[in-house]
Amino acid sequence: MLTLNHFLVLGAVLFCIRLYGAITKRNAVAVxxxxxxxxxxxxxxxxxxSFFNTQVGQYSQRLTGQIFAIFIITVAAAxxxxxxxxxxxxxxxxxxxxxxxxxxxxx
Amino acid sequence: MLYQLSWTILFAPIxxxxxxxxxxxxxxxxxxxRVEAHTxxxxxxxxxxxxxxxxxxxxxxxxxxxxxxxxHGDQDHGADDDEDxxxxxxxxxxxxxSYVAMLVMAFACVYSxxxxxxxxxxxALQQGITVLSYxxxxxxxxxxxxxxxxxxxxxxxxxxxxxxSLMVMFxxxxxxxxxxxxxRFYSYLSLFVFxxxxxxxxxxFLVIFIGWELxxxxxYLLIGFWINKRSRPExxxxxxxxxxxxxxxxxxxxxxxxxxGIMILFANTGSFxxxxxxxxxxxxxxxxxxxxxxLIFCGAIGKSAQFPLHTWLPSAMEGPTPxxxxxxxxxxxxxxxxxxxxxxxxxxxxxxxxxxVVASVGAFTAFFAATIALVQSDFKRVLAFSTISQLGYMFxxxxxxxxxxxxxxxxxxxxxxxFFKALLFLGAGxxxxxxxxxxxxxxxxxxxxxxLASKMPITAITWLVAVLAISGFPGFSxxxxxxxxxxxxxxxxxxxxxxxxxxxxxxxxxxxxxxxILAFGxxxxxxxxxxxxxxxxYGEVHESPKTMTIPLIILAVFSIFAGYWTGFFSYVNxxxxxxxxxxxATLLADPFTWVGVVIAWIGLGxxxxxxxRYDLAKINQFVQSNALLRTLHRILFNRYYIDTFYxxxxxxxxxxxxxxxxxxxxxxxxxxxxxxxxxxxEAGKGARHIExxxxxxxxxxxxxxxxxxxxxxxxxxxxxxx
Numbered sequence: 001m002l003t004l005n006h007f008l009v010l011g012a013v014l015f016c017i018r019l020y021g022a023i024t025k026r027n028a029v030a031v032x033x034x035x036x037x038x039x040x041x042x043x044x045x046x047x048x049x050s051f052f053n054t055q056v057g058q059y060s061q062r063l064t065g066q067i068f069a070i071f072i073i074t075v076a077a078a079x080x081x082x083x084x085x086x087x088x089x090x091x092x093x094x095x096x097x098x099x100x101x102x103x104x105x106x107x
Numbered sequence: 108m109l110y111q112l113s114w115t116i117l118f119a120p121i122x123x124x125x126x127x128x129x130x131x132x133x134x135x136x137x138x139x140x141r142v143e144a145h146t147x148x149x150x151x152x153x154x155x156x157x158x159x160x161x162x163x164x165x166x167x168x169x170x171x172x173x174x175x176x177x178x179h180g181d182q183d184h185g186a187d188d189d190e191d192x193x194x195x196x197x198x199x200x201x202x203x204x205s206y207v208a209m210l211v212m213a214f215a216c217v218y219s220x221x222x223x224x225x226x227x228x229x230x231a232l233q234q235g236i237t238v239l240s241y242x243x244x245x246x247x248x249x250x251x252x253x254x255x256x257x258x259x260x261x262x263x264x265x266x267x268x269x270x271x272s273l274m275v276m277f278x279x280x281x282x283x284x285x286x287x288x289x290x291r292f293y294s295y296l297s298l299f300v301f302x303x304x305x306x307x308x309x310x311x312f313l314v315i316f317i318g319w320e321l322x323x324x325x326x327y328l329l330i331g332f333w334i335n336k337r338s339r340p341e342x343x344x345x346x347x348x349x350x351x352x353x354x355x356x357x358x359x360x361x362x363x364x365x366x367x368g369i370m371i372l373f374a375n376t377g378s379f380x381x382x383x384x385x386x387x388x389x390x391x392x393x394x395x396x397x398x399x400x401x402l403i404f405c406g407a408i409g410k411s412a413q414f415p416l417h418t419w420l421p422s423a424m425e426g427p428t429p430x431x432x433x434x435x436x437x438x439x440x441x442x443x444x445x446x447x448x449x450x451x452x453x454x455x456x457x458x459x460x461x462x463x464v465v466a467s468v469g470a471f472t473a474f475f476a477a478t479i480a481l482v483q484s485d486f487k488r489v490l491a492f493s494t495i496s497q498l499g500y501m502f503x504x505x506x507x508x509x510x511x512x513x514x515x516x517x518x519x520x521x522x523x524x525x526f527f528k529a530l531l532f533l534g535a536g537x538x539x540x541x542x543x544x545x546x547x548x549x550x551x552x553x554x555x556x557x558x559l560a561s562k563m564p565i566t567a568i569t570w571l572v573a574v575l576a577i578s579g580f581p582g583f584s585x586x587x588x589x590x591x592x593x594x595x596x597x598x599x600x601x602x603x604x605x606x607x608x609x610x611x612x613x614x615x616x617x618x619x620x621x622x623x624i625l626a627f628g629x630x631x632x633x634x635x636x637x638x639x640x641x642x643x644x645y646g647e648v649h650e651s652p653k654t655m656t657i658p659l660i661i662l663a664v665f666s667i668f669a670g671y672w673t674g675f676f677s678y679v680n681x682x683x684x685x686x687x688x689x690x691x692a693t694l695l696a697d698p699f700t701w702v703g704v705v706i707a708w709i710g711l712g713x714x715x716x717x718x719x720r721y722d723l724a725k726i727n728q729f730v731q732s733n734a735l736l737r738t739l740h741r742i743l744f745n746r747y748y749i750d751t752f753y754x755x756x757x758x759x760x761x762x763x764x765x766x767x768x769x770x771x772x773x774x775x776x777x778x779x780x781x782x783x784x785x786x787x788x789e790a791g792k793g794a795r796h797i798e799x800x801x802x803x804x805x806x807x808x809x810x811x812x813x814x815x816x817x818x819x820x821x822x823x824x825x826x827x828x829x
Contacts, residue, residue: 022806023806023810031802031803099803100801100803102800102801102802103799103800103801105798106798106800106801107795107796107798107800
């Protein structure tokens with residue numbers, strides 16, 4: 001029997017794995033991938049909540065979570081485009097995409 | 108009507124001051140040629156080097172009374188003071204300034220005499236009438252009013268102030284002729300007289316305090332009148348600027364006590380008014396009243412230069428001599444005595460110790476200053492110490508008095524003293540003026556004088572009159588007033604004060620005649636050295652111009668006849684009780700009077716024999732050869748080292764405390780402020796290393812924070828918010 005908890009645990013595990021990946025990876029593209037999957041982990045929880053919400057009667061009235069998921073997908077697409085453009089620009093300028101070396105804005 | 112309009116006397120001098128400052132003085136300044144003014148200024152900048160280098164340096168302690176030396180302070184004529192040879196001819200504006208001041212003062216003087224004559228027989232104004240009242244503030248049911256009143260005590264003082272001021276102004280035409288700032292001088296004189304009249308007209312402590320401070324200010328301006336003049340350490344003379352500052356600060360010390368006393372009285376009686384305070388004074392704790400009156404007396408100590416705040420008065424000699432005459436005779440130092448006389452009912456309500464302190468301070472100061480005056484070689488400084496001494500007599504006169512006798516004796520001595528002290532100073536000014544013209548430098552040392560009587564007979568004869576008056580020679584005004592005080596001290600059972608005043612009378616006679624013979628006589632003169640003799644300076648000395656000798660003659664007449672006003676005691680009576688009048692027959696019949704007279708004669712005779720028969724050098728040799736006399740002379744000559752002590756006190760104690768406070772401020776207070784700033788800066792320097800620039804570390808911080816918050820929320824949810 002599939003319950004809400006399955007969705008939540010999957011979302012949380014996915015989120016934590018990719019958070020670890022985003023924090024530890026040196027490659028900017030890998031960090032970006034981590035962020036994308038973190039967003040999708042959140043989407044899973046959203047959809048799960050939407051589906052298993054028993055407080056509201058009609059199914060058609062439980063669409064809030066799903067709409068949020070669609071928004072996040074849209075924003076993630078835009079974000080991916082911008083981030084990749086930035087990574088390409090940095091690569092052209094500095095010949096590297098190592099986030100450990102991109103630290104010009106430190107003290 | 109005549110009495111009601113007397114406020115015009117008060118406001119006449121301030122009107123003259125305004126007219127001169129805003130009218131005739133700018134006229135004077137604008138009418139002077141510009142180019143000349145510029146060159147004289149350039150000269151002033153160029154010359155000081157020369158003056159500072161000149162002069163034979165005498166170590167202060169070895170400064171020798173009786174040795175003739177004529178080479179101290181050999182500055183060029185006009186280089187060392189504000190005498191500007193280029194303005195020898197006073198401009199029209201300056202002349203008009205002096206005429207405005209004199210005309211106004213003549214009006215005030217005549218009006219005062221009219222008031223005096225009209226009240227003399229009737230005693231109509233004994234209780235006083237209010238002539239001008241202005242409600243300044245009204246706070247919490249208490250009126251702070253500026254009220255001026257006129258009563259007979261005030262009229263007696265008015266006559267003195269306006270007459271002496273008129274004489275001084277008339278005299279200054281000659282004396283200040285070559286000085287820069289002629290118009291300014293007259294404006295300051297007018298301001299000074301106004302300040303004094305505020306005190307005279309005061310009806311409450313608020314007004315008298317305003318006048319008190321105004322007198323302090325205007326004396327500061329006048330003592331420091333020759334602002335460019337330098338100090339002369341070899342003669343122990345400060346510069347006028349220093350002297351004016353000293354007098355101002357010394358007066359402030361006394362004024363602290365004065366204002367505290369006023370506040371105590373005000374807090375306990377709710378009024379500044381003399382009469383209201385007197386009516387409510389019985390509600391006060393007598394000890395508190397005594398303390399308040401002693402504090403008020405502190406103000407008088409400062410203003411009237413009593414021990415221990417007397418050191419400013421000899422320094423104040425650095426002002427122009429007419430100013431010294433005004434300060435010493437009528438305006439400034441008399442203010443202290445007048446204030447004590449004015450508040451005499453309060454002093455006697457605080458009896459007995461308030462009045463005893465007044466009398467004791469007075470008697471001690473009289474004796475103390477007289478001993479110093481014995482050996483001073485500076486002509487004006489002898490007079491300065493004699494003033495301090497005579498003021499001591501006045502305080503004795505008030506201090507040993509009772510309500511049944513009133514302030515008459517003390518005020519009577521103030522009245523007579525004003526005339527002969529003004530005469531002494533103006534005469535001294537006449538001598539200095541003549542010597543300045545003869546030697547082309549400023550000479551105040553009696554060792555450079557001698558035998559001047561035959562050269563300037565009018566000055567000499569008037570000076571002799573003043574000397575006899577101050578010595579208490581029978582028949583002169585000083586005799587009546589001084590013997591009255593000495594007799595009163597004995598009559599009121601103050602044997603120590605009696606003895607001190609009696610000895611002081613002898614000392615006074617001695618040092619005054621000594622100064623006279625040193626300046627005007629000498630060995631080889633007529634009448635046993637009294638008249639003429641060898642002149643120890645150089646140059647041709649001539650009698651001063653008429654503008655200077657006429658006031659001398661007028662004042663000499665007053666110095667003789669001021670003592671014959673027998674109704675004075677009841678005239679100035681402020682207590683309202685019937686007081687006995689000055690009775691010449693009783694005074695002359697009293698054998699104790701003649702004790703005083705004999706002592707004064709001994710003083711006079713001793714001075715005559717010593718200084719008339721022997722050369723200065725010989726007297727000096729005798730004094731120096733005797734160890735005891737030499738030590739005594741040195742102590743007295745250095746004024747008991749009190750100035751030195753005050754200098755030491757200022758230098759080490761006051762400046763030491765100031766240094767400590769400065770250290771505390773620089774290191775503790777500033778340290779706290781700077782330390783906080785330093786700490787914040789350092790913390791910021793450390794904290795900015797968090798800003799690594801690496802995206803991932805920010806991310807770690809962000810999510811770490813969220814995790815911590817989540818943990819906190821979970822704990823709270825599971826425990827507290829259940």
